[in-house]
Amino acid sequence: MDSLVTGRREFCHGRDFYHGDIADGRLVDQILAEHPDISAAIHCAALIVVPDSVDRPIPYYRENVSKTLDFVDRLLANSVDRLLFSSSAAIYQPGDDLGVEETSPVNPTSPYAQTKIVVERMLADIAGSSALRVVSLRYFNPIGADPLLRTGPQMPMPSHVLGRLIEAHRTGRPFRVTGVDYPTRDGSGLRDYVHVWDLAGAHVRALERFDDLFRPGTSGHTAVNLGTGAGTTVLELVEAFNSLVSRPVRVEPAPRRPGDVPGSFSRSDQAEQLLGWRAQLDVRRGIVDSLAWFDRRPRVLPDLLESADAARRLAATFGR
Numbered sequence: 001m002d003s004l005v006t007g008r009r010e011f012c013h014g015r016d017f018y019h020g021d022i023a024d025g026r027l028v029d030q031i032l033a034e035h036p037d038i039s040a041a042i043h044c045a046a047l048i049v050v051p052d053s054v055d056r057p058i059p060y061y062r063e064n065v066s067k068t069l070d071f072v073d074r075l076l077a078n079s080v081d082r083l084l085f086s087s088s089a090a091i092y093q094p095g096d097d098l099g100v101e102e103t104s105p106v107n108p109t110s111p112y113a114q115t116k117i118v119v120e121r122m123l124a125d126i127a128g129s130s131a132l133r134v135v136s137l138r139y140f141n142p143i144g145a146d147p148l149l150r151t152g153p154q155m156p157m158p159s160h161v162l163g164r165l166i167e168a169h170r171t172g173r174p175f176r177v178t179g180v181d182y183p184t185r186d187g188s189g190l191r192d193y194v195h196v197w198d199l200a201g202a203h204v205r206a207l208e209r210f211d212d213l214f215r216p217g218t219s220g221h222t223a224v225n226l227g228t229g230a231g232t233t234v235l236e237l238v239e240a241f242n243s244l245v246s247r248p249v250r251v252e253p254a255p256r257r258p259g260d261v262p263g264s265f266s267r268s269d270q271a272e273q274l275l276g277w278r279a280q281l282d283v284r285r286g287i288v289d290s291l292a293w294f295d296r297r298p299r300v301l302p303d304l305l306e307s308a309d310a311a312r313r314l315a316a317t318f319g320r
C-alpha cells in the first residue's frame, strides 16, 4: 500500500498493490479482508527530509505521527498485532565518539527526528495495553539501490548526500559540504551508511524471528539499530566516490543545514543477537549500485526524466 505521493507504482510491478493512504481506515479494512493471511505489517510511510521538517513541521507530525496512530488502530481492529516500524538513528544524542546503541540517550534535534521517537513511544504505550508487538528498526543512512536495479531512489532531485554527489558529478557543479566544523575527524558530518539491500534483508529476518523477540513478560516494543558499525564522514564519502568515477567531483564548504547533527554510527550487536543480521555490503558497493541505478532510472521511470530536467532548470533559475 502506498499513497504514491513520493512512491512509484512501477516498484510494485507483479505484486498486489493498493493505492491509498495509511490513514484511510476503510482501505486498510478492505486490504486485510481481501488478504486474511496477513499477520504482520511493515510500516515505512513517512516524510523524511530533515531540513524540510524544520520548515514545515505540521505535515511531518500529521503524516508521521497522527496517521500512524490511525493505521495502528485499524490494524488492531483487524487483529493484526505484529508491526515493523521504520525508525531512525536521527533520534540519538551521541557521545564524544559518536557511537550509539539502543540504550543511548535520545535527543531529537529536528521535527523529523521528533516524529520518529514520538511514534516509538506511542507504539510502546499501545503495546503495553493491547496485543500489539512492535519492532522499531532504527535505520542509519540508507544508500544504494536494488542490486538488480528494479528499484532505487525515485525523487527527481534527492536531498540526501549521495544523490547530491551524483547530481554534482552529472552537472559538473561543485558538491557543497554542508557543515565543516563538526566535532568529527575532518569536520564534516559523520554517518553510518547502510546498503538498502542489507536493510531489506533485516526486515525479512525481523519477520522470521518476530515471535521469538517477544517472550511472555517482556515489553511489547523492541528497538534495533540497523547500521554497519562503521562511521564515514562526508569528505571520506566524497573520496570513495571520486575513486569510483572517471571525472572527480569538486567540493566546496557550505554552512550547516538547519536541524543537522554531527551524526553517529551504530556500535550495537542487537541486530546480530536478536535478528541474526549483519550488514554485508560496504559503502563502495552502495556508491556503485547508486551510480548504476541513476544510469538505469530513465528506463524504469521514463516520465521522471522530464521532471528531473524541469527541477534542474528551476534550480538553475533560482541559483540553488
Ligand SMILES: O=c1ccn([C@@H]2O[C@H](COP(=O)(O)OP(=O)(O)O[C@H]3O[C@H](CO)[C@H](O)[C@H](O)[C@H]3O)[C@@H](O)[C@H]2O)c(=O)[nH]1
Pocket (backbone or CB within 6 Å): 048, 049, 050, 088, 089, 090, 112, 139, 140, 141, 142, 159, 160, 161, 162, 164, 176, 177, 178, 179, 188, 189, 190, 191, 234, 257, 260, 263
Ligand atoms: O548536499 C549535501 C547533502 C548532505 N550533506 C551532508 O551529508 C550528511 C548526510 O546527510 P543526508 O541528508 O544524506 O542524511 P541525514 O543524516 O541528514 O538524514 C537522513 O538520514 C536520517 C537517519 O539518520 C533520516 O533517515 C533522514 O530521513 C534522512 O534524510 C550530513 O552531514 C549532511 O550535512 C552534504 O555535505 N551535502
